[in-house]
Amino acid sequence: MAARDESKDGDDSILEPLCFPEQSADDESSAPSAPSLQQRPSTELLVCLFCSEFEQKDVLLKHLLLQHKLVIADVKLIADLPKYMLYWKGRFLEQPVTDFCSVIKTNSTGPVEKQEDYFLLCDVLPEDRILRENLQQKRLEEVLEQQQKERDDSSFHRVCMFCSDEFSGNRSSLLNHMAREHSFSIGLPDNIVYCDDFLNTLQCKLDNLQCLYCEKTFRDKTTLKDHMRKKAHRRINANNHEYDRFYIINYLELGKTWEEVQSEDDRELVDEEDDDWSDWQAHPVSAVCLFCDHQSETMEQIYTHMKETHDFDLHKLRIELNLRFYQQVKLVNYIRRQIHQSRCYGCQEKFDSRADVLRHIVAEGHAMKLPDISTWDQPQYYFPTYENDALLCTLSDSDDDDHSNKPNHGEEIPVIAEDISNLRALKQTSVLNQLLKNRGSCS
Template identity: 75%
Template sequence: MAACMEDKTEEEDSILEALCFPERPAPRTSSSSSRGKEVVTCVLCADSCPLSEKDRLLKHLAVEHKLVIADVKLIADFPKYVLYWRKRFTEQPITDFCSVIKTNSKGPVEKQEDFFLLCDVLPEDRILREQLQQNRLEEILEQQQIERDDSSFRRDCMFCNEEFTGNRSSLLNHMAREHAFSVGLPDNIVYCQEFLDTLQGKLDNLQCLYCEKTFRDKITLKDHMRKKQHRRVNANNHEYDQFYIINYLELGKTWEEVQSEDDHEMLEDEDDDWSDWQAHPVCAVCLFCEHQSETMNKIYDHMGEAHGFDLHKLKSELNLRFYQQVKLVNYIRREIHQCRCYGCQQKFATRSEVLHHVVEAGHAMMLPGMSTWDQPQYYFPTYENDALLCALSDSDSDSEREGHGGDVPVIAEDISNLRALKQTSVLNHLLKNRGANI
């Protein structure tokens, strides 16, 4: 936790995921469209073609070399896969790696042919495929991080032409909120610009995004999508799979298979022995500095004595419900991380300067209007595993919370908008707090 509480510069004025360790510059990867222009060379000769025409190369392998590659669609990086086997086939005979299948085995000898099958039954091939899948996932996550940190995003809404700048989430949330068109949570999307270009192209061609029928004019298309509730993308159109992180998670599994999995079998496994489970105490970290404590009373006392901040008093004065407290804590953490006073919004060069200002100016208990911090984006934690969030409650006092053994009912806020996002999502993503890792 302490490692991620360093002073920030003016350029790092956004937090789009739970903080963990200091961010390192991520290499920019190519878009999914540019990958199709890569050239792939045959594993056994000099014949080559663009990756977008790999079916022609596969036909060439089967016809000219009698070589068949199994489950090509499960190969995460086909060019690297081919490059690897091209090298290996120069080192050892192809029969050392491939199963030999004889065709027309009961027919005339002159019509019999031997075909070679390269598949993941071979341990070396299986390891290669899994490694390529892991590498692709890492590349995709790096690309997604770049997009999440990108503040230069600029694009018009495809429904009302309102311009959005700063970050992609502002546009995606606007379309979900104002136009009931959700493509899923922004954090689950990669290659966002290309995704939006694809959707915009379909609308420009007067094509419904859900049923994909074409209409004679924009007014007819608009009325159709509104009346038929077709303001969503077609989940069965695999053209969209490349834009969702979930499709890169596990080798050979689609998003439907990943989401349909449950832990039923693991829950019923009576052989699991949890007797050696040891719970480690979780330290709560001060909202303002790096001070930590294993008890909430001590951390609250510290914030009051060192920084003049009383969360219990604010909760009582503003009559804050549980989720409002969560959003307030995440808002304050985010503003402090960005070296900005959460009360007056004054920006400083370093973290120490903003903390000095908060105390000296008496802004510790000064909050902006609720419309500033009582926002959906602050449902998500600024810091991963923030123990302070776990100590919040709806009770009026600590004694009430202790008197009920900590079993305090939580009164939920109206999250119908978030539920709508989940239900209309093309992938029906589960709402969850997401860290940097999957």
């Protein structure tokens, strides 16, 4: 969840933003696409553009720089580097390198004998740009053809990585099974290419007792499974470029990452006459219990759960204490923070674990025991303890559901302003305010 500091019992031990673990069992689209296009992993040797040297990519690029003073720009975006190298080797045999490359002079203000010319080969040159685009287009055609073969393939056969179930026929049956039954989704089947290689890569990591997300190695399968479950690591890491080549989106446009493609302005593509959102279906947001990991999609369900399981009635507290909306927000954030820090919110007793404090709350009957309102009705609890706390978005801001307190028809409901005196005091002593005062005095 977050880093903790237990140096002082009374100190606030939340040092980083907290987030509830996200549920991904039924959300295949939540699996990350690979971040950017890279070359396929290969040990293929590449030929030097100027001599007979053959080396692997990184070694050859270093050779070109040190021996021939040549730099190739944006190598990682070249779809087929071997063909790119062969093309320019032929062209450099026909014409001098200065006809194609920008010349960069080093130490231009120093002595002439210490000056060197370096050459930059990049897509500013129209010929190079066309070459890169043609290689990209050919690679895209190859990938789309491969993807179509995999989509139509009915000979797929594989055992699930997480259980002993076998799947034959279309690859989607296995991918959907892992997402549905094991909460492990690598994305929609139609967005994936080279699926066998992808699954082999993941299986190899599991066989080597390696976590699929953080890639730490563990001593046995049981420890690995516990780690991936507790840390919510039953997913792949979007920042791992090893998975780039398995996602179609990375092959679509030359020089663009999937993030750039998805963030493009599509307003010019929208048909305003057909702007009908009536069939839109929003995914329900799950609220998490204040005391355990139980989640519910409606407030009625989560209220019922907390009342029946933990003897905590938030609705009753709201009515008895006449809590306004923002006071409810502060109360929820206060309780969340105390439970996270293994401290009873009612009596402030500190425990070694969350389980211990929950047992204490039940044994002592402290579920509905709140400290003095001044303890939790503080400006610091305006800020959510958990950044994705859906419970805060569904708190009641009216008494419509409390029939006993409902006003007569036509009676105006007074609007009571939130007490912001503490906020004003904080503003006067804030660092920003002091900086502004100092700047004014200096001027």
